[in-house]
Amino acid sequence: MHEVDMTRCLLLSMNEWKQQHAPRVPAVDRVHLEVGTFTCVEPDQLVVTWADAVKGSWLDGAELVIESVPLVGRCVRCQATYSPDPAEGFRSPCCHHPMEEIVSGRELRIRSVAYGFESAPSPTNPVSRPTAAR
Amino acid sequence: MHMPLEDSLGINLLAANQHRAEHNREHFDAWNLLCLNVMSSPGAGKTSLLERSLAALASRWAMAVLEGDMTTLLDAERLEAVGIPVVPITTGRACHLDAAMVSGGLKLLRQRLDPAGLDILWVENVGNLVCPAEFAIGEHRKVALLSVTEGDDKPLKYPVMFREADCVLITKVDLLPHLPVDVERIEAHIRQVNPRTAVFRLSATTGEGFEAWHDWLDAQRQAVQSSPALLHA
Ligand SMILES: Nc1nc2c(ncn2[C@@H]2O[C@H](COP(=O)(O)OP(=O)(O)OP(=O)(O)O)[C@@H](O)[C@H]2O)c(=O)[nH]1
Ligand SMILES: [Mg+2]
Ligand SMILES: [Zn+2]
Ligand SMILES: [Zn+2]
Ligand SMILES: [Zn+2]
Numbered sequence: 001m002h003e004v005d006m007t008r009c010l011l012l013s014m015n016e017w018k019q020q021h022a023p024r025v026p027a028v029d030r031v032h033l034e035v036g037t038f039t040c041v042e043p044d045q046l047v048v049t050w051a052d053a054v055k056g057s058w059l060d061g062a063e064l065v066i067e068s069v070p071l072v073g074r075c076v077r078c079q080a081t082y083s084p085d086p087a088e089g090f091r092s093p094c095c096h097h098p099m100e101e102i103v104s105g106r107e108l109r110i111r112s113v114a115y116g117f118e119s120a121p122s123p124t125n126p127v128s129r130p131t132a133a134r
Numbered sequence: 135m136h137m138p139l140e141d142s143l144g145i146n147l148l149a150a151n152q153h154r155a156e157h158n159r160e161h162f163d164a165w166n167l168l169c170l171n172v173m174s175s176p177g178a179g180k181t182s183l184l185e186r187s188l189a190a191l192a193s194r195w196a197m198a199v200l201e202g203d204m205t206t207l208l209d210a211e212r213l214e215a216v217g218i219p220v221v222p223i224t225t226g227r228a229c230h231l232d233a234a235m236v237s238g239g240l241k242l243l244r245q246r247l248d249p250a251g252l253d254i255l256w257v258e259n260v261g262n263l264v265c266p267a268e269f270a271i272g273e274h275r276k277v278a279l280l281s282v283t284e285g286d287d288k289p290l291k292y293p294v295m296f297r298e299a300d301c302v303l304i305t306k307v308d309l310l311p312h313l314p315v316d317v318e319r320i321e322a323h324i325r326q327v328n329p330r331t332a333v334f335r336l337s338a339t340t341g342e343g344f345e346a347w348h349d350w351l352d353a354q355r356q357a358v359q360s361s362p363a364l365l366h367a
Contacts, residue, residue, distance in 0.1 A: 002264060002268070013143075013150070027136060033147075039294065086290045089326040090326050090327055098329040099326065100330070108148060109145065109146055110145045112140055114138060115139055116136025
């Protein structure tokens, strides 16, 4: 259920990003998202809600590519990093210390957007036309 | 076909909520009150906790409640019965409170009273062990409840909530004699995912454990109220 909220957050950010390119509307191929495994987000479900939410919008057809970022902890006793395992109570395998420091796994981040422009730049705004788009 | 371009964004998905939460926080600090975000799975005992704590503390501190868990008006009535103002937060059918919803609740609260006169503002979140933990509302402290009837593996199965909590309350301990559950294991599991959190064992039915919990609250209130408040522009 929270995937719906996360999709809404994602669309908000994407709409803001679109404004940076106004008046042109970027045709988005892919949105790359980093999702930590120590978050409340299920990547598979998010992809489904996303596909549903963008139908008929300017993002229709844009693929949501999710890169899962594994949970990595650091043992505060010996500084070794490790993969906390719920079955082991997230403890460090080296010292059996509780999971105090989290190095990664809490990410919910839009990394990048792959896009292009389908049509010629708007003639109403010729000054901002990039030379590369000739 | 189009020329492939790529923008690096590095935008946190929760950035917009984070900004609104910081705005709420500025208000809380200007009002010099302690705001608590009370979270748990449905039925773990949030309203029962509030009923008992509000009744016990009402003579000492001025308090109000933002109630985000309003399936019926019942919860609000239970709390108003102890003489504390309760403002319902409209959530639609959301499974958690976000900073914008709390900001809406604050607007309603200000129609009823001047929050600058409050010592503690309680926010009862939607009963849900998953996503409330990800959405900051501007609170000073996150309080998570876990009832002994939920079993001892919950902290390991839903670790994010317990990781984020500043205080975990193990509730309904009066039921322990009737349950095949080891409260020491519950507490050990909580400390494994969050070694720094405070943990208290309570029963809202018998009142067991409330003294220590209220002492903790007092310490948090003092810590917040003695730090200089930021002025809101
Ligand atoms: N035995 C016992 N029962 C309790 C205790 N605290 C709460 N309950 C019972 O647990 C049930 C749920 O309590 P609530 O306080 O409504 O729980 P809640 O977390 O506010 O529930 P929602 O708002 O619906 O998520 C009620 O039937 C309470 O009477 C306790 O300390 N001991
Ligand atoms: Mg309740
Ligand atoms: Zn170690
Ligand atoms: Zn304001
Ligand atoms: Zn939610």
